[in-house]
Amino acid sequence: MSDVRPVHDSLKDPGVLGVGFPPVRRNHLLDSLPPSAFDVLAPHLVQTTHAKDSVLQSPGRPIQRVYFPYTGLIALVTGLEEGRFLDTVAVGREGAVGLSAGMGAQTAYSMAVVRFPVTGAEISAARFAEIAARSKPLRDLSTRYADALLAQVQQRLVCNTVHPVQERICGWLLHAHDRVAADPLAVTQEALAEALGVQRTTVTMNCRTLQSQGIIHVRRGRISIRNLAALERTACSCYRIERQLTNAVNRSAAA
Numbered sequence: 001m002s003d004v005r006p007v008h009d010s011l012k013d014p015g016v017l018g019v020g021f022p023p024v025r026r027n028h029l030l031d032s033l034p035p036s037a038f039d040v041l042a043p044h045l046v047q048t049t050h051a052k053d054s055v056l057q058s059p060g061r062p063i064q065r066v067y068f069p070y071t072g073l074i075a076l077v078t079g080l081e082e083g084r085f086l087d088t089v090a091v092g093r094e095g096a097v098g099l100s101a102g103m104g105a106q107t108a109y110s111m112a113v114v115r116f117p118v119t120g121a122e123i124s125a126a127r128f129a130e131i132a133a134r135s136k137p138l139r140d141l142s143t144r145y146a147d148a149l150l151a152q153v154q155q156r157l158v159c160n161t162v163h164p165v166q167e168r169i170c171g172w173l174l175h176a177h178d179r180v181a182a183d184p185l186a187v188t189q190e191a192l193a194e195a196l197g198v199q200r201t202t203v204t205m206n207c208r209t210l211q212s213q214g215i216i217h218v219r220r221g222r223i224s225i226r227n228l229a230a231l232e233r234t235a236c237s238c239y240r241i242e243r244q245l246t247n248a249v250n251r252s253a254a255a
């Protein structure tokens with residue numbers, strides 16, 4: 001599932017991180033830490049890759065690792081009784097998975113699934129908790145991120161309830177576009193329907209409309225964005241709000 005290598009003791013050196021990997025876009029949370037806090041954490045981070053569909057944490061199970069993606073997208077998904085799972089929050093280089101370990105949390109509340117292959121840094125949750133117990137910047141970061149995640153989940157709840165599927169499709173594609181350095185995006189309409197909790201035929205119909213408007217192009221399990229500005233105009237306001245939430249965490253951590 002994973003390719004693991006130690007991270008150089010300075011993630012600030014892009015030359016080291018670039019070796020053997022696709023163009024590295026480092027993690028914004030790590031980048032926003034004060035140097036003194038980052039330097040304590042860095043020797044314990046390892047650089048890893050995780051394939052599509054890897055499950056990084058499961059609800060009710062111990063948080064084993066804290067993940068800081070550089071590229072790719074991890075979805076926090078919520079299960080329904082009938083065995084379906086809906087994407088609630090998209091996590092990429094602006095965020096992390098398992099960060100609540102820094103506040104003493106030991107159990108995961110949601111499943112984390114890799115939607116687009118992830119390259120990033122990670123650390124054992126137990127070690128992260130130990131370090132955070134002695135580091136106010138890390139504890140503050142964990143708290144702010146937990147608040148932002150809760151706000152995003154609330155936003156998604158509202159979005160799933162009131163916003164049209166077409167606007168939600170556009171938002172989902174924008175979240176993926178922001179985090180995945182690839183075009184076209186490797187995503188089937190079945191996967192998109194599952195992530196949004198709607199019928200495959202509904203996704204097909206809406207994708208056809210977006211394609212006829214020159215906004216996207218769909219072909220053989222891949223979706224290409226043809227008009228990014230139009231995609232942003234068509235997406236519901238939730239996309240912009242969610243982006244502001246994560247940006248605010250990054251800015252406050254750097255302050």
Ligand SMILES: [Zn+2]
Binds near residue numbers: 160163168236237238
């Ligand atoms: Zn929405």
